[in-house]
Amino acid sequence: MSAATVEAKKTLRDGAFGHATALSCRECGHQIELGPHYACPECFGPLEIAYDFPEVTKAEIEAGPRNIWRYKALLPVPSDIEQSPNMEPGFTRLLKANNLGRELGIDNLWVKDDSTNPTNSFKDRVVACALSAARELDAKVFACPSTGNLANAVAAAGARAGIKTVVFIPSNLEQPKQVNSAIYTENLIAVEGNYDDVNKLASEIAGEEDGWAFVNVNVRPYYAEGSKTLGYEIAEQLGWRLPDQIVIPVASGSQLTKVDKAFQELIKLGLVEDKPYRVFGAQAEGCSPVSAAFKAGVDAIRPVKPDTIAKSLAIGNPADGIYVLDVCNRTGGAVEDVTDDQVRDAIVLLARTEGVFTETAGGTTVGVLKKLVETGQLDTSLETVVINTGHGLKTLDAISDRVGARATIAPSYDAFVAAKII
Numbered sequence: 001m002s003a004a005t006v007e008a009k010k011t012l013r014d015g016a017f018g019h020a021t022a023l024s025c026r027e028c029g030h031q032i033e034l035g036p037h038y039a040c041p042e043c044f045g046p047l048e049i050a051y052d053f054p055e056v057t058k059a060e061i062e063a064g065p066r067n068i069w070r071y072k073a074l075l076p077v078p079s080d081i082e083q084s085p086n087m088e089p090g091f092t093r094l095l096k097a098n099n100l101g102r103e104l105g106i107d108n109l110w111v112k113d114d115s116t117n118p119t120n121s122f123k124d125r126v127v128a129c130a131l132s133a134a135r136e137l138d139a140k141v142f143a144c145p146s147t148g149n150l151a152n153a154v155a156a157a158g159a160r161a162g163i164k165t166v167v168f169i170p171s172n173l174e175q176p177k178q179v180n181s182a183i184y185t186e187n188l189i190a191v192e193g194n195y196d197d198v199n200k201l202a203s204e205i206a207g208e209e210d211g212w213a214f215v216n217v218n219v220r221p222y223y224a225e226g227s228k229t230l231g232y233e234i235a236e237q238l239g240w241r242l243p244d245q246i247v248i249p250v251a252s253g254s255q256l257t258k259v260d261k262a263f264q265e266l267i268k269l270g271l272v273e274d275k276p277y278r279v280f281g282a283q284a285e286g287c288s289p290v291s292a293a294f295k296a297g298v299d300a301i302r303p304v305k306p307d308t309i310a311k312s313l314a315i316g317n318p319a320d321g322i323y324v325l326d327v328c329n330r331t332g333g334a335v336e337d338v339t340d341d342q343v344r345d346a347i348v349l350l351a352r353t354e355g356v357f358t359e360t361a362g363g364t365t366v367g368v369l370k371k372l373v374e375t376g377q378l379d380t381s382l383e384t385v386v387i388n389t390g391h392g393l394k395t396l397d398a399i400s401d402r403v404g405a406r407a408t409i410a411p412s413y414d415a416f417v418a419a420k421i422i
């Protein structure tokens with residue numbers, strides 16, 4: 001186990017992490033002081049942020065900015081967070097998806113469209129929280145191992161914040177995702193290997209080098225809290241109500257577990273009514289270790305070697321996989337997977353029914369939504385939210401042989417008529 005490597009300032013400033021009080025072990029409950037730590041010193045379990053929340057009202061939140069900082073009282077960030085340059089992500093559209101709902105036979109369906117974040121994926125949310133931690137801990141380098149979108153978000157946020165960035169990706173990553181990082185940083189490093197190899201390398205560097213904040217490694221507890229804002233927003237946008245069912249993509253599993261944490265916090269804070277809800281996880285068949293464990297009814301994840309077009313979900317050894325199983329089992333949900341062809345079909349389906357162009361991760365999620373209906377695992381009479389986490393322009397290759405010009409015609413009315421287009 002590596003030592004903590006972002007050198008904490010001698011004294012953290014007051015309120016550096018807002019109302020967070022400690023880092024708490026998910027496995028044994030042991031608590032340690034806030035800092036650049038991510039593994040329990042007692043049992044090596046993952047650390048999570050513990051809070052002492054103040055009273056928070058709907059009116060206070062609603063009076064806040066139209067980005068994730070409207071929920072800053074519930075995040076490990078200082079109360080003056082809006083003063084520091086950041087990407088101001090969040091408060092993305094919650095779209096009533098009547099056409100897709102009709103197509104799938106779901107009465108009451110919503111798409112939470114996170115593709116409109118500043119770098120076009122939900123990762124801007126988590127990176128904004130990690131950036132705040134990196135700043136408060138006085139990190140010199142802002143870094144990440146990434147399946148693509150995270151590198152885009154880190155590179156952009158670092159540029160805006162004026163902090164040096166280094167982002168590591170698998171060398172076989174889609175070209176648009178490479179350009180979308182390299183445009184913001186000189187330090188895009190392609191590693192010969194898959195994400196799990198890149199992640200291992202990052203942990204090694206974090207253990208050796210001082211002053212590096214790896215957003216999803218040594219400041220992961222702070223990073224992960226950013227995903228809660230998806231849950232808060234969905235509830236607020238539904239009129240301070242929880243949905244009955246929600247379908248969420250699973251890579252490391254962090255996002256899914258944090259949306260659930262957000263719902264639980266809203267209930268505890270009295271901001272929504274306590275009611276049952278079911279959480280469903282979505283994976284691609286070519287990288288489905290969590291789905292496989294769910295279906296086998298076991299509580300351990302067997303790592304796999306990813307082979308899927310859903311590269312942003314291609315984590316073969318997901319850090320939060322076992323906690324995804326906990327959430328889906330506890331809430332009466334499920335984890336499902338779909339083939340790459342079903343992913344492509346679902347990308348086209350979402351675009352043609354709702355005008356939303358998603359990447360392969362969203363294709364996976366919408367594909368799983370469809371499969372859950374077909375297999376009777378989802379109750380089509382209940383209010384359902386599906387999360388679109390990324391943008392289709394980053395994975396054009398996935399569907400470029402499915403869609404294109406229907407006809408190429410001469411610029412004349414006769415040619416138009418001859419082509420029998422309508």
Ligand SMILES: *Cc1c(COP(=O)(O)O)cnc(C)c1O
Nearest residue numbers: 149251252253254255361389390
């Ligand atoms: C990273 C990512 C996810 C999943 O994130 P985890 O929190 O690691 O499960 C989902 N969708 C997209 C587009 C992503 O980039």
Ligand SMILES: [Zn+2]
Nearest residue numbers: 025028040043
């Ligand atoms: Zn522990």
